[in-house]
Amino acid sequence: MRDVYLIGIGQTKVTKNAGIRGRYMAEEAINRAVAHAGIELKQIGMLVTGNMTAGRLTHQQQLGALHADVVGLRGVEAATVEAACGSGAAATRWGVMAVGGGFHDVAVVCGSERMTHACLDDTTAALATAADWELEGINGESFISLNARLMKRYMHTYGVTSEDFGHFAITAHENGFTNPNGFLHKKIDMETYLNSRMLVDPVKLLDAPPVCDGAAAVILATEEVARAAHRQGLPLIKIAGSAIGTDSLALDSRRDMMVLEGVVLSTRRVMEQAGIKHEDIDIFELHDAYTIITSLSLEAAGFAEKGKGVHFGKNGEITRTGKLPISTFGGLKSRGHPVGATGVYQLVETYMQLTGTAGENQVPDPEFALTQNVGGTGATVVSHILQRCS
Amino acid sequence: MRDVYLIGIGQTKVTKNAGIRGRYMAEEAINRAVAHAGIELKQIGMLVTGNMTAGRLTHQQQLGALHADVVGLRGVEAATVEAACGSGAAATRWGVMAVGGGFHDVAVVCGSERMTHACLDDTTAALATAADWELEGINGESFISLNARLMKRYMHTYGVTSEDFGHFAITAHENGFTNPNGFLHKKIDMETYLNSRMLVDPVKLLDAPPVCDGAAAVILATEEVARAAHRQGLPLIKIAGSAIGTDSLALDSRRDMMVLEGVVLSTRRVMEQAGIKHEDIDIFELHDAYTIITSLSLEAAGFAEKGKGVHFGKNGEITRTGKLPISTFGGLKSRGHPVGATGVYQLVETYMQLTGTAGENQVPDPEFALTQNVGGTGATVVSHILQRCS
Numbered sequence: 001m002r003d004v005y006l007i008g009i010g011q012t013k014v015t016k017n018a019g020i021r022g023r024y025m026a027e028e029a030i031n032r033a034v035a036h037a038g039i040e041l042k043q044i045g046m047l048v049t050g051n052m053t054a055g056r057l058t059h060q061q062q063l064g065a066l067h068a069d070v071v072g073l074r075g076v077e078a079a080t081v082e083a084a085c086g087s088g089a090a091a092t093r094w095g096v097m098a099v100g101g102g103f104h105d106v107a108v109v110c111g112s113e114r115m116t117h118a119c120l121d122d123t124t125a126a127l128a129t130a131a132d133w134e135l136e137g138i139n140g141e142s143f144i145s146l147n148a149r150l151m152k153r154y155m156h157t158y159g160v161t162s163e164d165f166g167h168f169a170i171t172a173h174e175n176g177f178t179n180p181n182g183f184l185h186k187k188i189d190m191e192t193y194l195n196s197r198m199l200v201d202p203v204k205l206l207d208a209p210p211v212c213d214g215a216a217a218v219i220l221a222t223e224e225v226a227r228a229a230h231r232q233g234l235p236l237i238k239i240a241g242s243a244i245g246t247d248s249l250a251l252d253s254r255r256d257m258m259v260l261e262g263v264v265l266s267t268r269r270v271m272e273q274a275g276i277k278h279e280d281i282d283i284f285e286l287h288d289a290y291t292i293i294t295s296l297s298l299e300a301a302g303f304a305e306k307g308k309g310v311h312f313g314k315n316g317e318i319t320r321t322g323k324l325p326i327s328t329f330g331g332l333k334s335r336g337h338p339v340g341a342t343g344v345y346q347l348v349e350t351y352m353q354l355t356g357t358a359g360e361n362q363v364p365d366p367e368f369a370l371t372q373n374v375g376g377t378g379a380t381v382v383s384h385i386l387q388r389c390s
Numbered sequence: 391m392r393d394v395y396l397i398g399i400g401q402t403k404v405t406k407n408a409g410i411r412g413r414y415m416a417e418e419a420i421n422r423a424v425a426h427a428g429i430e431l432k433q434i435g436m437l438v439t440g441n442m443t444a445g446r447l448t449h450q451q452q453l454g455a456l457h458a459d460v461v462g463l464r465g466v467e468a469a470t471v472e473a474a475c476g477s478g479a480a481a482t483r484w485g486v487m488a489v490g491g492g493f494h495d496v497a498v499v500c501g502s503e504r505m506t507h508a509c510l511d512d513t514t515a516a517l518a519t520a521a522d523w524e525l526e527g528i529n530g531e532s533f534i535s536l537n538a539r540l541m542k543r544y545m546h547t548y549g550v551t552s553e554d555f556g557h558f559a560i561t562a563h564e565n566g567f568t569n570p571n572g573f574l575h576k577k578i579d580m581e582t583y584l585n586s587r588m589l590v591d592p593v594k595l596l597d598a599p600p601v602c603d604g605a606a607a608v609i610l611a612t613e614e615v616a617r618a619a620h621r622q623g624l625p626l627i628k629i630a631g632s633a634i635g636t637d638s639l640a641l642d643s644r645r646d647m648m649v650l651e652g653v654v655l656s657t658r659r660v661m662e663q664a665g666i667k668h669e670d671i672d673i674f675e676l677h678d679a680y681t682i683i684t685s686l687s688l689e690a691a692g693f694a695e696k697g698k699g700v701h702f703g704k705n706g707e708i709t710r711t712g713k714l715p716i717s718t719f720g721g722l723k724s725r726g727h728p729v730g731a732t733g734v735y736q737l738v739e740t741y742m743q744l745t746g747t748a749g750e751n752q753v754p755d756p757e758f759a760l761t762q763n764v765g766g767t768g769a770t771v772v773s774h775i776l777q778r779c780s
Contacts, residue, residue, distance in 0.1 A: 065769040077634040101491015244467040246455040
């Protein structure tokens with residue numbers, strides 16, 4: 001296996017624009033990433049797209065080949081990867097294998113999702129395909145109701161209240177306020193959080209991510225290509241770890257509903273690959289789609305004890321200057337969650353942090369960052385560790 | 391890169407059964423493949439599923455994680471790959487990278503599709519997502535109408551008649567008649583072919599594949615694992631080549647509508663990898679979804695001159711004892727075309743041919759076989775070369 005480097009990033013502003021067209025959103029993100037990396041199209045051997053809902057909501061599949069064609073890469077190896085809301089990072093995982101395994105020297109990974117053109121009922125139904133249809137979806141469970149089940153169980157098991165989750169949302173909105181590519185630009189306080197509309201008890205509006213559109217792209221390359229780009233002035237960011245862990249789709253089939261086993265496995269694998277410990281991680285871009293997932297992720301990833309994740313960060317540990325910054329550009333909650341694109345946005349933002357180009361959102365001098373993208377309520381969990389090399 | 395071997399196969403009978411459940415169809419195929427390979431579940435590090443329509447027609451995504459869980463592999467790396475009708479082989483391509491690149495020693499690839507439970511209009515609409523929605527689908531083009539455009543253009547350009555395509559369908563049905571896992575068991579002659587119902591002029595019912603359900607699986611492994619299985623009596627079948635080529639989705643955007651550029655690229659790449667020439671290929675399991683695709687594939691793959699593909703095989707060259715057998719178990723036309731599963735069925739059947747276990751469908755003593763799985767009307771083309779090692 002060869003080392004893999006992240007040599008270019010591109011993103012569109014996360015938005016809600018029914019008039020936007022998916023392929024041009026992807027084109028914009030990919031073109032920016034290619035330009036950023038300073039490579040020529042002919043160097044690119046593969047394009048992988050992560051997407052969840054296009055077949056259902058925009059009647060379009062084969063996005064891999066489509067995006068390759070749109071950006072002038074017609075002919076290259078291309079395909080689409082799907083792992084529900086974890087699609088973007090799962091696509092990246094394939095890209096890492098393609099470059100790391102010696103199949104291509106340069107690969108483009110694009111995450112893209114367009115959801116706001118459909119009526120909300122259709123979008124809700126499309127997102128519910130991430131759940132186990134026979135055991136959950138068919139019984140009327142939606143993505144929100146499943147997260148509500150998790151949250152209610154957590155509150156009951158550990159004796160915490162809705163208010164205990166508020167600081168996750170407040171921190172995300174604080175960070176998202178200065179992200180020019182983010183969707184929601186609104187600071188909130190505990191009162192706003194507590195008064196936000198109840199969606200499915202106990203999940204309130206400010207516990208959940210917004211429905212939105214967006215595309216992001218990264219360029220993966222060999223050390224040789226990365227060092228050539230480095231000589232042209234680009235930073236050197238290595239993919240020190242890349243792993244997928246899985247679990248049952250249905251919550252009731254889990255060994256312990258309060259443990260995200262996919263997060264446990266994925267984190268363990270990626271940290272073993274990188275050869276680092278928890279204390280080495282300077283940023284954790286986790287999948288904060290719902291505040292309950294933030295809490296459970298902090299526990300399963302090993303940053304908090306079981307039942308204590310919800311309290312982690314109440315003293316500022318998760319802010320940009322804290323011990324373990326999360327959601328540094330607003331996370332899924334405020335930057336937005338265009339599902340199949342989210343995992344790639346996480347990598348784009350992490351790259352910016354590690355290269356000191358995060359502007360107002362900069363975390364002080366990070367070296368290792370862990371990104372984690374979750375499909376469904378935890379059935380597919382994709383983690384990457386990015387390392388700044390000097 | 392390490393050599394990759396195909397060490398086990400499994401398939402379900404292709405069927406039309408609205409009552410069948412997708413996950414158990416996949417489970418059956420995977421369990422058979424695992425049992426065939428004689429490996430233990432703990433040896434398997436990854437599961438990739440190829441699927442096209444489940445998100446839309448069965449409200450189920452994350453099939454990778456779902457199938458892993460159903461077969462007792464909960465926790466392993468898993469995801470879904472989509473490339474329309476080319477999904478099965480595209481998933482295999484990822485499996486090849488995972489094993490060949492040194493990421494896993496054993497990977498399972500499953501292709502699965504369940505389509506007959508939906509009403510035909512929904513299935514037709516789901517299949518149309520393989521086309522370019524903005525340029526084709528939105529104008530009412532279906533998969534059949536696009537193939538009709540290709541066929542009409544071909545007939546006009548080269549001055550051939552509908553009758554000229556008949557021998558492809560006749561050969562497929564002849565071979566499918568003795569395939570116990572096939573869907574259609576009906577021999578046809580030229581009269582039956584010519585009298586079959588017109589779907590979209592000039593595509594007749596017997597130019598097109600049936601809508602059906604099915605799942606197939608293969609086990610990919612390193613040489614070390616394959617040699618261990620070999621010592622237990624299993625044959626040694628190497629993946630001598632694996633490649634994807636792409637083209638525009640929309641027919642009107644092609645450089646030459648009469649040349650499947652994705653087939654040209656994919657075939658060239660896979661043959662370079664295998665280091666073999668056209669005359670070395672003993673079987674060509676091509677993507678005979680429509681008789682026009684058979685014709686264009688034979689040309690673009692380099693087995694017939696441009697405009698002459700339709701005449702190839704009129705003298706028996708494509709039968710099981712001919713110079714270049716195709717559709718040896720009935721192909722997409724008679725074995726059936728459960729779209730995301732088709733590419734894996736091709737590998738399963740080719741394995742049987744190369745190992746001399748094809749029964750009545752056996753081709754005499756083949757050493758090299760080329761499989762080719764096509765997404766849409768040629769936008770994503772995935773080729774594999776399998777080699778019998780002694």
